[in-house]
Structures are given as structure tokens and as C-alpha cells.
Amino acid sequence: MTFPNEYLGMPVKVGELDHENREFYSYCAKHDLHLQKCNDCDLLRYPATTACPFCSSPDATWTSVEGKGTLYSYGEVHHAIQGAFRKHTPYMLLLVELDTQKGQPGEFDGIRMTSNLVTAEGELAPPELVKQVGIGTRLKIIYKDVDENVSIPLFAIDEDAEQPEKPWRYAIE
Amino acid sequence: MVQQADIDASSNKYLRGKYAIVGVGETGYVRGSGRTTKALGTEAVRNAMQDAGLKAGDVDGMLSYSFNDSTFSPTVAGELGIRPNFYMDVYGGGSSIEALIGIAIGVIEAGMCKTVAIYRAMNGYSQVRIGGTGGKGAVAPLSGESIFTRGYGLMSAGQMFCQSFMRHMYDYGTTPEQVAAVKAIHSEHASNNPKAYYNKRVSVEDVINSRMIVKPLHLLDCCVETDNGVAIIVTSIDRAKDCKHPPAVIQSVVGRCCKPRADMHYQSGPISTVAGHYGKQILWPNAGLGPEDVDVTGSYDAFTFTTMLQLEDYGFCEKGEGGDYVSNGTMRLGGARPNNTSGGHLCEGYTHGINMVIENVRQLRHDVDDFCPVGADGKRQHTYDYSEGGCRQVKNVEVTANLGWATPGQGSAMIMAKN
Numbered sequence: 001m002t003f004p005n006e007y008l009g010m011p012v013k014v015g016e017l018d019h020e021n022r023e024f025y026s027y028c029a030k031h032d033l034h035l036q037k038c039n040d041c042d043l044l045r046y047p048a049t050t051a052c053p054f055c056s057s058p059d060a061t062w063t064s065v066e067g068k069g070t071l072y073s074y075g076e077v078h079h080a081i082q083g084a085f086r087k088h089t090p091y092m093l094l095l096v097e098l099d100t101q102k103g104q105p106g107e108f109d110g111i112r113m114t115s116n117l118v119t120a121e122g123e124l125a126p127p128e129l130v131k132q133v134g135i136g137t138r139l140k141i142i143y144k145d146v147d148e149n150v151s152i153p154l155f156a157i158d159e160d161a162e163q164p165e166k167p168w169r170y171a172i173e
Numbered sequence: 174m175v176q177q178a179d180i181d182a183s184s185n186k187y188l189r190g191k192y193a194i195v196g197v198g199e200t201g202y203v204r205g206s207g208r209t210t211k212a213l214g215t216e217a218v219r220n221a222m223q224d225a226g227l228k229a230g231d232v233d234g235m236l237s238y239s240f241n242d243s244t245f246s247p248t249v250a251g252e253l254g255i256r257p258n259f260y261m262d263v264y265g266g267g268s269s270i271e272a273l274i275g276i277a278i279g280v281i282e283a284g285m286c287k288t289v290a291i292y293r294a295m296n297g298y299s300q301v302r303i304g305g306t307g308g309k310g311a312v313a314p315l316s317g318e319s320i321f322t323r324g325y326g327l328m329s330a331g332q333m334f335c336q337s338f339m340r341h342m343y344d345y346g347t348t349p350e351q352v353a354a355v356k357a358i359h360s361e362h363a364s365n366n367p368k369a370y371y372n373k374r375v376s377v378e379d380v381i382n383s384r385m386i387v388k389p390l391h392l393l394d395c396c397v398e399t400d401n402g403v404a405i406i407v408t409s410i411d412r413a414k415d416c417k418h419p420p421a422v423i424q425s426v427v428g429r430c431c432k433p434r435a436d437m438h439y440q441s442g443p444i445s446t447v448a449g450h451y452g453k454q455i456l457w458p459n460a461g462l463g464p465e466d467v468d469v470t471g472s473y474d475a476f477t478f479t480t481m482l483q484l485e486d487y488g489f490c491e492k493g494e495g496g497d498y499v500s501n502g503t504m505r506l507g508g509a510r511p512n513n514t515s516g517g518h519l520c521e522g523y524t525h526g527i528n529m530v531i532e533n534v535r536q537l538r539h540d541v542d543d544f545c546p547v548g549a550d551g552k553r554q555h556t557y558d559y560s561e562g563g564c565r566q567v568k569n570v571e572v573t574a575n576l577g578w579a580t581p582g583q584g585s586a587m588i589m590a591k592n
Contacts, residue, residue, distance in 0.1 A: 007315065012315045013314040013315070014317040014320075021318065022317065025317070045440075047318070047321060053433075053436065073343070074335075074336065075331075076387065078386060079384070082323065091326055093325060093332060095336045108443045109441055112439045112440055112444075114322065114439070116325045152320060152324060170339065170349075170388050171342075
């Protein structure tokens with residue numbers, strides 16, 4: 001298997017000392033989302049951290065998590081500032097709330113992953129697809145491989161899920 | 174398990190009324206200063222010293238903040254003949270000034286120095302553009318932590334905050350037109366400010382019709398980028414008595430107060446709630462005042478939305494009613510509680526917060542630099558005619574609030590009162 005060793009023309013180098021992120025992206029490379037689960041308070045967390053944001057414990061176990069969730073909020077970039085994204089506008093900045101651990105530890109808390117909307121093939125979504133997605137849209141994780149140790153987690157519309165009749169979108173298209 | 178939200182953050186209150194801002198200084202707000210940040214910082218601090226009636230020997234402390242895009246305190250101090258007994262240059266932009274005022278009070282209280290000049294000098298348009306180009310960082314390799322930011326084209330302030338703004342519209346039915354009123358109102362104020370970079374009035378329709386940058390932010394929902402130096406001087410209330418102008422007395426300060434999950438605030442609570450929700454638990458008890466006591470606000474307007482979210486979470490209206498508050502005329506000159514009477518970051522110039530503090534100091538002195546005629550005593554004869562090219566002094570200002578924004582998850586605040 002050959003790898004592109006970059007993403008959208010951007011080189012990717014996860015630091016050798018950054019053990020937590022190396023582990024997170026290595027599970028992504030296996031297309032098997034894992035998050036750290038605290039050994040003391042049993043809560044999962046995102047992004048990868050060196051201690052538990054809920055109880056300060058240093059001890060955690062990488063745990064398989066289903067990569068499905070609902071769009072919690074979004075932005076839609078029409079004026080890109082990074083060269084890598086200029087030819088992809090408008091592109092969608094997603095905040096995806098995973099089904100796993102929704103409403104924990106507080107009623108309004110959740111595991112919310114930043115990402116982009118992509119096609120089922122993992123390409124940044126074209127404008128007509130962007131217009132179909134809003135708060136409430138059901139999404140599933142898709143991976144774009146960079147090298148044997150890193151894949152970028154992205155989200156696409158979950159075609160198998162029941163979708164809201166009309167996901168909430170900003171008033172002006 | 175103690176929830177992060179439940180931690181008691183109130184602090185000692187005995188410094189209320191003990192310290193004041195005695196001097197304010199600015200360069201022009203321009204694009205293309207043609208000068209170094211050293212020259213801008215030096216001029217701003219010198220102007221603040223002259224405003225206060227202080228000489229180099231009277232200032233023995235210095236603080237600055239920047240994104241490593243400025244000139245540090247020892248250089249500016251040295252060029253002005255100031256010998257600091259204390260100085261510190263901190264990293265950061267918005268939300269720094271109120272925090273640094275608190276630090277200045279703390280170091281004076283600790284006996285480390287007596288009078289502190291605080292400045293921000295930046296060529297925010299002609300050199301390092303905070304929101305514009307992404308700079309060198311935009312092309313550096315993606316690291317473990319930047320895959321989930323830059324790797325997703327999530328880099329500028331607008332790109333990082335838009336999720337909170339959008340969710341507020343979803344949670345509370347806030348409309349684009351309500352939020353656009355912030356720009357329209359600040360542009361009215363700026364039209365009465367000879368220093369403002371954008372001094373033309375714009376309408377809600379102008380904002381809505383300007384091109385989309387990152388939904389829900391149109392171009393005119395975003396602040397201006399400018400080159401400028403700005404400075405203030407903080408000292409004890411006793412020393413303030415010897416200065417040229419009546420002191421703006423500091424009642425309460427909140428410094429870089431954070432939401433839970435300061436590492437990535439999206440994880441915690443409703444993201445349409447911002448740091449002010451926590452900051453208000455320090456701000457009001459320590460000031461001994463409430464939102465109803467405030468005559469003028471300076472709510473940080475990096476974007477139209479930031480003004481709204483902070484006013485709401487500091488309690489100037491009920492949660493969720495910010496859209497109505499910012500569009501019903503309350504915060505317009507002549508309204509019940511004007512906001513950013515200089516035009517703020519949306520119109521006057523971008524300083525990471527100091528110019529809004531300067532404006533409120535001048536409001537408390539009853540000496541705002543508008544288009545009103547100057548009388549024989551050297552002070553402006555304010556007309557309270559707020560039409561274009563007129564007055565921007567608010568009548569009978571007793572108490573002001575500054576609400577500083579860094580991110581949805583981090584903010585600062587300060588209450589000042591007339592002596």
C-alpha cells in the first residue's frame with residue numbers, strides 16, 4: 001500500500017514526544033476510533049490529553065468508540081486563509097457531538113470533535129452537499145490516510161441513519 | 174467529584190476603590206504606520222504620561238502584551254528614561270488588558286513598584302495580521318494538535334468562534350439582523366470620533382449584504398485591522414490625587430477567567446455560553462455593583478457576536494435575549510446604556526482591548542474627544558447631539574464596565590467608577 005504522506009498538500013508530523021496524539025492517530029490509521037477512558041472516573045475524553053479533565057487522573061485506557069454522532073454546531077468558510085483550503089470553499093467546519101457519552105458529565109456536555117464535512121470517499125464536500133447539512137444531521141466518521149501511522153478523521157452524512165426532516169441551517173444561504 | 178463550574182472564584186474585595194487609571198495615550202489608528210512597534214509603543218506611553226502629568230521618574234513599572242509581534246517593555250522604558258522596578262511582557266491579545274490592570278494592582282500592593290504603564294503596540298495591518306493571512310503557521314507541518322485545527326482549515330479567530338455564534342442562533346433564535354445592529358450602532362458612534370479608522374455610518378442591510386467570510390460572519394461582522402500604539406497608567410488612589418485629570422477608579426477586575434475545559438472549550442456545557450458566565454461571579458460581588466448600576470459598557474467587538482455574548486453572560490439581559498438587547502436601542506448613544514462609544518474594534522481601531530478602556534476613562538472624566546467645540550477651560554463643551562459628526566459624551570456617567578474577550582472560553586472584565 002502506498003501513502004500520500006501529506007493531507008491537502010500539508011505535510012504531517014506528529015511529534016515523537018507527543019505520545020497521546022501518536023496513539024490517537026495510530027488508531028485512526030486502523031480506521032478504528034479510540035478515545036482515552038479514565039481508569040478512575042470512567043469518563044472518555046477528546047482530544048487526547050495527558051491527564052483526565054474530569055478528575056486529574058493520569059491513568060487511562062484507549063477504548064473503542066463508535067464514530068457516529070450529530071452535528072452540534074458548524075461554520076461555513078467562504079473566505080479561506082490557508083492556501084490548502086482556498087480551492088475548496090465553501091467548506092464546512094463541523095462540531096460533531098458523538099452519541100457516546102452525550103450529556104455527560106454535565107447535562108449539556110458531550111464529546112465534540114472538530115472536523116470537516118466530506119463525501120463518502122473522504123473528499124471535502126462540494127457546495128451542493130454542504131447545503132444539505134445542518135445542526136441535527138446524523139454523521140459518521142470517515143478516514144483519510146496520510147501514512148501508516150496517521151489518518152485524518154473526517155465526517156460524512158450517515159446514509160444508514162434516520163435524518164432530521166430539515167436540519168437547522170443559518171437563515172441566509 | 175467537584176464540577177469545575179461549581180468552584181468558588183470570588184476573591185478578596187478590599188482593593189475596591191484603591192487604584193485608578195490616571196493616564197491614557199494613543200497614536201493614530203491607521204493602516205500603514207510606516208513606523209516600528211517600538212516607535213508606536215514609545216509614543217503611546219509618552220502620551221499617557223503627559224495626559225497624567227507624570228514624568229519618567231514617576232513611572233517605575235511596565236507591562237505589555239503581544240503575540241510576539243511587538244517591542245518589549247525594557248526597550249520602550251529605556252527610550253523614555255523610565256527605570257522599571259518591575260516589568261513583565263505577557264503573551265496574548267484580547268482579554269489581556271483587564272487582566273494586566275489586576276496584575277498592576279497586585280504588584281503595587283506587593284510593594285514591587287508604585288506606578289505602572291501598560292501598553293500594546295502593533296502593526297496589526299501592515300506587519301502581523303491576526304485574522305488575515307495565517308502567517309508562517311499556515312504552512313508549517315501539521316502536528317498532533319494542529320491536525321484537529323489547521324488540518325481542518327480551523328485557524329483564524331472567526332473560524333474558531335463561529336460554532337459558538339451559530340449555536341447561539343440555534344439555541345435562542347437570534348437573527349443575523351439583530352447581531353448586525355452591533356456594527357450599525359458602533360458605526361454611528363465612530364462617526365462622532367475623529368480618530369476612528371472607519372468613520373462612515375453603515376446600516377444593518379450593509380452588514381447583511383457584505384460578503385460572507387465564515388458563516389455566520391459577514392465581512393462587516395468582523396473588526397478592522399489597524400496599526401497603533403495604546404497605553405494606560407495605573408497607580409494608587411493616593412498618588413492619583415496628584416495627577417492632571419480626575420482618576421477613573423477601579424472597582425473590580427476579572428482576569429482571563431475561563432470556562433471549564435480551557436484546553437478545548439467546545440467540550441463543556443452549551444457552547445453558546447461564554448466565559449463571562451463565570452467571570453460575573455467575580456466581577457459584580459467584588460465591585461459591590463450589578464449590571465443595572467452601569468452607565469456605559471465596552472464589550473469587546475472582535476466580532477458583532479462577541480459584544481452580544483458578553484453583555485448577555487455578564488447579566489445585562491437575560492440569557493438568550495442578547496439579540497434583542499443589542500438591537501433595541503439600549504446600547505446606542507442616547508440609549509439607556511451605550512456600548513463602545515468610540516466605535517470599538519469594529520470601527521475605531523484594533524488594539525486587543527485597550528482603546529475601549531481608554532474610551533471609558535474619558536467618559537468618566539466627561540472629556541471624550543468628539544467633534545464638540547473646545548471651551549475656554551480647554552475642555553469640550555458637549556452638546557449631547559449624537560447625530561453624525563457630533564457629540565459622543567454620555568450624560569452623567571458614574572460607572573463603566575469593560576468586558577474583554579479572548580475566546581468564547583476565556584475573558585476578562587473591569588468596573589470603573591467616577592471618583
